[in-house]
Amino acid sequence: MAAMPPPAVGLAVLVLFAAVLPAILADDLNSDAQALQALRSAVGRSALPSWNSTTPTCQWQGVTCENGRVVELRLPGAGLMGSLPSGALGNLSALRTLSLRYNALTGPVPDDLSSLSELRAIYLQHNGFSGEVPASLFGLKNLVRLDIADNKFTGEISPDFNKLIRLGTLYLDGNSFTGEIPKLDLPALEQFNVSYNQLNGSIPTKLRKMPKDAFLGNTGLCGGPLGLCPGETAPTPAGSPEAQPGAGGAADIGGGKKKKLSGGAIAGIAIGCVFGVLLLLALLFFLCRKRSSAARPAAAVEKGRDIGMEPLDVEPKGQNGSAAGAGGHNGAAAAVAVPAAAAAAGAAAAAKAGGGSTGSKKLIFFGPMAAAPPFDLEDLLRASAEVLGKGAFGTAYKAVMENGSAVAVKRLKDVDLPEPEFRERIAAIGAVQHELVVPLRAYYFSKDEKLLVYDYMSMGSLSALLHGNRASGRTPLDWETRSAIALAAARGVAHIHSTGPTASHGNIKSSNVLLTKNYEARVSDHGLPTLVGPSFSPTRVSGYRAPEVTDIRRVSQKADVYSFGVLLLELLTGKAPTHAVVNEEGLDLPRWVQSVVREEWTAEVFDQELLRYQNVEEEMVQLLQLAIDCSAQHPDRRPTMAEVATRIDEIRRSSLGDRQAGDSAGDGEGDEPSL
Template sequence: MADQSVPWPLQLLTLLLSLIPWRHPAGASDDGRILLQFKATLSPGVGGDAVLATWVDTRGPCIDQNVSAWAGVYCENGKVATLQLENMSLSGALDLDILTGLPSLRALSFSNNSLEGAIPDFTKLPALKSLYLSWNRFSGEIPDGMFSTMRALKKVWLSHNSFSGPIPTSLTVPEKLMDLGLDSNSFEGHIPDLWQTELQLVNVSYNNLEGPIPVRLSNMSATLFEGNKNLCGPPLLVSCNPPKKRKLAPALLVAIILIAVAVLLAVIAFIVFLVLRRRNKKEETTVDRPQTSTNSEKIEHLEAAAGAELGAQKHRGGEKKAPKKEQGKLSFVVEWGRKFDMQDLLRASAEVLGSGNFGSSYKATLVDGPAVVVKRFKEMKGVGREDFQEHMRRLGRLSHPNLLPLVAYYYKKEEKLLITEYIPNGSLAHMLHGNRGSKLPPLDWPTRLKIVKGVARGLAYLYDELPMLTVPHGHLKSSNVLLSSSFEPILTDYALVPVMKKAAASQVMVAYKSPECAQHGEPSKKSDVWSFGTLILEILTGKFPADHLAEGSAGADLASWVNTVAGEEGTSKVFDKNMEGTKNSEEEMLKLLKMGIACCEADVDERWEMKEALEKIEELKEREDGTERSLISSEGEGFSSKAMVER
């Protein structure tokens, strides 16, 4: 019943106001507001304060579909998917109630901090796929039903804490569990009967566990179970059913001893007989007989050993299983200084680099080797083994300073991995958009021109070496352009359309969709050129290709935005304000801008070829030399690719 003390006109006004769909002010998104609330509950150390300083409410964390400007935050389809807050000296208890407002959250990592208390209540985040809590100070028992509702879990790492009590039996519930790290705790009792078919690594070393190791884990390395005095069964060399000792009757014991002595004497007598006989035969032979018995005996021993091993393999069915074992091996396509295998990758410390529709990337630091990047693909399950291997070998033969070489691959019907070098400087997307607020200076004009030329050379090489491909790159965008220590661009995720599903190739592979690709769903060489042109404009303007849409500007792509703004306000309003080193370079910058637009021509027939783009770009200089003049000024002809500077 309405409050009679409030006048009815005021009641009516209140009701009408409540029906108006108020919009939040500009600033952080819903995900951003939730993360800022979560940030307020944390107690980071000095390093963590510096990292979390990038969490500001002026803009949401996801500045692109799969790129974030907030440190430790990774996005997927514009939503927060991964939270990686490691090495920040976080202390105190961990309260995750606020994170229930992030429905797209799939991975959490708080490794290498000083968090303490009981394990946080992760049952409120049932969609989690990866959970990393290693190297903290968590303690106490884990509730037995903790993981009963977390059916999506694939990776759980609780290593190097002080957990005690039994291992939760609810860890048998997640059907797709792959990695489980419980080592260096104080767990006791039996290992649950883990059964999951996708299990690759279970580390329970250095606890207080006892009893038999589950059969599903018997083919793993014995080092994963060491440090538990009372564990038994394969892969440990400890039997779970030791033979029982029975006391023998005195008379039976005496009889056994007498029989053993008699057998021993008989053996000794036989040996003496053989020695004497051989000595007599040796005296009868001539002294000049060649002495070749040593080498022949060695050969016979080796042949016998090989025959015995072959027989043992046949007995175990080894020949039948050999093809199956091949499926679990890494196949190297280039010479690599440090060879490694899947077990090395599984033992390596892992760090999530990114996750999206295309696949997930992990940085794996080998125990006694370098760091590599492992990329798992989602849309390759229909590719046949022979076709996949042939294409990977083809990619392995590519060699260019602006291409990230493929090191190795892993093929199984349900799992495909590509392994490359790790480039520590990160991506062009990070330098352009995620670097603000850090101590690193923004990219200047000479560096940006160097990056454009390097990308063009890498693309031209792909076009020359892979003429049979309809899309030589197919996934060109700023986050797939890595930067070396000297800011040399390195292309990655290239030439993968042939091993992708057709639907994925048209929807996922093309980062910046050209009009014909968006309309017909079939990428081509010209759609690669469109992506390159958009990348040029992104480098010059400092804007994400979708930024102008979010701001309500005209046009359906970055080229349209550039044309509109340049026509209304002049080209000076187009270039990135943070770009330094532009003095005496305005004409060269304008030429490159027009080249980018020529690559983004909506008419496919009018759009440049990649070879033509490379030739024009190679002519550009960091500075004007006074002898060349642009044939088009920003105040003259319309800002159109058809009015491009001719050679």
């Protein structure tokens, strides 16, 4: 028999391979299905009803297939409970993405993950995993993202993380890791967080570029964004005199001989010193004259107040919501100029008359400023002022000092507390010092006037940003900015709650969320309801007030959560809850949202400005569900503010991961970035 030509042999092999391939792929998919069924039997027997023999494996909930293999398993918040079985996930040899976040999984992470050589992203955050990070993870050479935050992992952070050379995201926060942070040298690392563990020691040099938030909650950590460690000195800036060769000693010129000053040089120095002293005396004389002349207008303002002159208490036009608090900075300041020192004219009159019960005539400072006050009452009296707005607790002003610095001054109303009680309550407010809370810098007390001094926030309030200008030329407030504002505000309120079991903000609303130049949120006006009398009944906060609140002076932490839920709804819908009704049905904002979503999730709820952004629908729905949970009618059904902040952080991470990976799945977990 003649030999078969080589082309015929190749064709025969190809036909045979095409006939066998479906069987091979079917065997692989059957193997994957068996592994998934083992996983379901262990942790999801009642949570995964679609995982059955009548439904194709690749159509099961959370399962994505390519070329007949399971490549993604995404089950966030699916209700999984128990410990992951050994020998199940390890059989999914083609798996690239594993997402089991926000479930109730416990116990150790199984070692068989080491066999998943294609694995690029692992998301196990917000479960109850315990023990040490398994060494098997460090063999996953293709791993790009690892998030095991908010679990119960213990032990030290292993330096073997350095084996994951493609790792770009490493979140270890919210666990119980101990010891020092190892020297991680990961060239692709861009996202890193070890906050709220039990770590100590110095932050490694290559990690000091990370933001401060990445290290908070570890009382033993120091260095980098957390400040110098004991015995550590600040690095000398390049180009400074100390960094120059030969600095600190005399110049060595011409073979090491030091040049001596000539007699003419010495005489010149002496003459220069004499002229310097005369110039200094002349400058002091000029400043004294200027100070004396500046005092006369202030005295004239005092006199004007004595005969009835008042600051202009007007509501600035074009601003929505109150301007309460430190700010009630609702956008640009009102175009209403008041005379110099008008914001503190009452204080001047009281000081002139002897003050209150103790005759106090000075500002009392809090925090770092208490040791060296940057200005005094007289400086404040000479400041020019603009009305920012009138809110439930008084009128806010922007006061600009002679040196150009600006502060916000709150002139309180309806406060008739005796001075000892006022001092006690205001001290509790001033003790709250946090980067996400607008700090109370100082106060003035007299019988007739009570002034509070805060940092001035130039970008105004969230209320003004959301509702101030909806014209066609408006720059839309995108999802990233809104979710970042929500997270910062949640963390700020959570910090206030952490200061004591009964500590609360008491007046959460969008006009009390102020913004920096980078649109970073700061919570203002906390604690002011404790200063007012029993007859105080503001109508401006009715849209945010929890149904169980009958006395604004006694707002619980759960009532704060309700108000924050309304704030989240305001961010998502673009509707102002302070309106009597938000639609023709006469419902307040929480009830209107619930009436719309009772049937199904619908775009009618969301602000039209948000609908133009792609791949964020799932995150918007998740934040909407959180807002509904917060605004539940029964206080016991509302989460804590710490839980609210954690959930917003989870939602933001999902959105961030989705954008970075270009993944349209909306789960926030994507493939690895290009290297």
